[in-house]
Amino acid sequence: MVRLDKNEISFPDPEIYDGHEGIIAFGGDLSLERIWFAYQLGIFPWYNPDEEILWWCPDPRFVLFPDELKISKSMKKILHHNIFTFTENQNFREVIANCQQITRKDQNGTWLSDELMHSFIKLHEYGLARSVEVxxxxxxxxxxxxxxxxxxxxxxxxxxxxxxxxxxxxIHFVQTYRDTLDLIDCQSHTPHLESLGARSIPKKDFLKILYKNNERR
Known part of the structure; x- marks a missing residue:
């Protein structure tokens, strides 16, 4: 694993560096510039708030191709009856706060630190992060x-x-943007997203799609 220098925004190349169980590097900081650069490389931060920052690029990668979205009969019924309404970017702060505070099965505490929340809120203010509200x-x-x-x-x-x-x-988000999105990165496996059609693909295939969509390549 590579230790990052707080004074230099750089990462090991995830195309040639596998790291340890998907961990590419540790340390550094959560500046907007570093986070944005990391995501363009296919790298994301995931760590416990009381620990050093860990940067991941797992292999395989869990993703959803919009055309492979699965909607169960029960969900089709819920969507048909308009039980919910949806907006985008109307309340980013409350969405991320709920993601931090919500109680999750088999999980104690949260991985979403206050510092990371602040960085994502800033990214939203710059138009780089977006939210969907239900x-x-x-x-x-x-x-x-x-x-x-x-x-x-x-x-x-x-x-x-x-x-x-x-x-x-x-489901609403995927259906709305299925003609303009190539891929939705779900990072790591969850049964919840697998039930919606997400699946694992090799890291190299994920990076090929991602790099086609940013200015690094």
Whole structure:
């Protein structure tokens, strides 16, 4: 593993460096410039708030191709009856705050530190991060956020206060942008996203698609 210098924004090349179990580097900082550069390389931060920053590029990579979206009969019924309404970028701060605070099964605490939240809020203010909000009876009940790299959406985290809220928001997002998105990066496997059609692909295939969508290559 490579230790990053806080005074230099650089990373090992994930095309040729595998790291340890997907960890490319550690250390550095959470400046907007470093985070944005990392995502353009296919690298993302994931660590416990009381630990040193870890930077990941796992192999394989868990992704969703928009044309492979799966919608169950029960979800089709929910969407048909307009149980939820959806907005974008209307309440980014509340979405990311809920992603930090929501209680998750088999997870103690949160990986989303206050410093990382602040950085993503700034990225949103610069138009680089976006959120999807899910509403029910004028109450925010679900949503997710991530970064947009060309035609690749890099999903970060989602939350739901009522059953199926985040799933409905994700389906709505994919259906809305299926003609303009090449890929949705889900980072690591979850049964929730697998049920919607996400699957693992080799890191090299993910990076090939990502690099086609940014100015690095």
């Amino acid at each position: 509403w029910q009876n004028n109450e925010l009940v679900g949503g997710f956020y991530g970064l947009q790299i060309g035609n690749v959406f890099c999903g970060e985290s989602m939350f739901a206060k009522v059953s199926n809220a985040s799933k409905a928001g994700f």
